[in-house]
Structures are given as C-alpha cells and as structure tokens.
Amino acid sequence: MKEAVVDNSTKVTIRDVPIPKPAAGQVLIQIVVSGTNPKDWKLPKWFQKDGESKNTGDDIAGYVAAVGEGVVGFRKGDRVAAFHEMQSDHGSFAEYGIAWDYSTFHLPEKTSFEGK
Amino acid sequence: MLTKTEGATIPLAAMTAALGLYQRLELPLPFRPAKSDIPLLVYGGSSAVGAFAIKLARQSNIHPIIAIAGKASEFVEKLIDRSKGDTIVDYRKGDEAVVEGIKQALGEKKLLHAYDATAEGSTGMNISKVLEKNGIVTAVLPTVKVADGVDLRQTMVGSVHQPEPSPTGGAFKERALGDAEFGSIFFPLFTRGLAHGWFTAHPHEVVPGGLEGVETALQNLEAGKASAVKYVLRIADSKDAGQDKI
Secondary structure, three states: OOOEEEEEOOEEEEEEEOOOOOOOOOOOOOOEEEEEHHHHHHHHHHOOOOOOOHHHHEEEEEEHHHHHHHHOOOOOOOEEEEEEOOOOOOOEEEOOOEHHHHHEEEEEOOOOOOOO | OOOHHHHOOHHHHHHHHHHHHHHHHOOOOOOOOOOOOEEEEOOOOOHHHHHHHHHHHHHHOOOOOOEOOOHHHHHHHHHHHHHHOEEEEEEEHHHHHHHHHHHHHOOOOEEEEEEEOOOOOOOOHHHHHHOOOOOOEEEEOOOOOOOOEEEEOOHHHHHHHOOOOOOOOOOOOOOOOOHHHHHHHHHHHHHHHHHOOOOOOOOOEEEEOOHHHHHHHHHHHOOOOOOOOEEEEEHOOOOOOOOOOO
C-alpha cells in the first residue's frame, strides 16, 4: 500500500509498505479520508533527525478492515473515525492505518435519529 | 448522513478539547451540566480545538463563554450563545485591547477557567492578566508562557495513549486510571452526539491529490493559512492507490 512520510523540512515522500496487521486491542482501518493537524509538521520539525521520515497523520476516517484479538464493538465494514497513537507507526497518511479500539468510534449513518 | 470527510475533522481536535475542559480545567461534564455561571475564556475560538471546546462547553451549560478570534469571528458567532452572555473579543486590536475586552466582557464575574487553544505569542500572558489567582489555564502547546504562579495544566492529547503510572501502587498496580479511560468514554460519546445532532464536525477543505497533497496541506498549516477550516485528504485521490487489498 501507499504511505506518505514527512521529514524535518516538511518534505513528503510516498513509499510502498506492507498493509499492517492489528495487534491485540487494535483496529485496522481502510482509510477513506485523513485529517491533518498542526502537530503533523511541528513534531517532525522539532524532533526528527535529518533523514528521518514518519507518517505523522493521526486523524482517520474509513472502514474497519480487520480487528485484533480481544476487540469488541467493532467488526469489518463498520464506518469509523479514529485517533491514531501519535508518534507510532501506521498513521493516517496511508491507505490503511492502525488505531487502538478505545480511540476508535463509530460514525453514525444519520446525524439525527428517532429514539433515545 | 455524517460523511467520512466530516468524521476526519474530529478525533484529535475534539479529544484535545474534551481533555482540556474536563480533565485539566475540571469543568462540569456535558451530562452533568453547570447550574450556575462559570465564565470560560477560549483563546483561538475558530481553531478546530477551540471550536470543539466551545461546542462541548455549551453542552455543559458553561457560560458566559468569552471567545478570542480574528478574521473567523463570523464562524465563532454561530457557535456561541449571546443570550447566555457569550461574546467574542478580537485579538487583532492588540494585547491591551484584548485584555480590556475580556475584562469588559467579564464585568463583575470572576474568571477561573481559561482554555488556550492558540498557546503562541502573548496568549498566555494576556490570560494571566485576567485570570483569578486561584484560576486554572490549560494550553495545547508546551511553548506557552504564563505569568509566575499561574496554575498552567498542559493538554497533550497523546496522554489518552500514555496511561500514567499509578500514584498509589494499589489494586491496579500497573497504572492509574486516567486520560485513557476518559478517552474510552468520550470517543463513543462523540458518536452519540453526532447521531443526535448536538455535536458537529469542524468545517473542512479537501486538499487535492490524496497522499500527494499531504505536503501542501502541511505547508499551508505551517504558513498559518488555515482559518476556521481543517485540511483533509481523500486517500483514493492518491496516485496508484487501491492496488493492495487484504
């Protein structure tokens, strides 16, 4: 799959990497839309060494592609958004990303519904 | 239908807003709202974090909200509730005018809570001038500067993934219950808020090119071009996307 990585001059490179596998407690998400945040350029600029590049995106929206061991509340195909663990691998600038189940949440089909 | 594009504007920024309001400033939760006035200053009211903070604060019945904003004041106007005393102070008139504007908005009321979603330049010092001695300020960047003696509590949203060690070494020896647990209840609460319509996404702008657009998006963020908007990327727009399947 394609993944975008950011260096300490905010230069971005696209590279081919294997689709990651979710560990226990994690959700693999096929990313439809990635958000961006100011920290996505700040952290590389402030902390990364020359030549070091990271997928710094953390805001994920897409479909659950697989779940790791022990994950409850999500199954393949669910529409979700997720906060990826900052500074860890497999962020949102890619075709697939990894998030912890407790920082993943369902996106409702409708913005309002009858009921409680 | 809530689109995935809208969904992508929410996770980091909305959790930052929630953590700051409830875990750092210790304000009443949306499901146990305030019963009397709690003035709240929100610096950077049109930023994603600031706007989500205002939305959540309103659910917590926290008023009056004094939002600091500039050219995106029109957007912030739609978030606040003037009938509850909320107001906007324009930062573009300079530090003195901001401090004076906040004091005027407060009147006789005491400011004990401030959310600094900008945390750059003079924001922390301006807040220091209007905050009571026993007040609390939370800021989203460690670079913020406040006056000596001000109770500054950093909101670093990564804390939901970095559980703190247990202070007691008690029954749950490995770690304390804290921001991770807060995250685990608040992310699903966003789902419920979105479904019921009391919580909404931040405005967005799709940057073309998918992954090839990441560099443009980050450079525009760095240049300070984003105003009341979150840049998002549609991954399917990327060159050669969709070749690998699981």
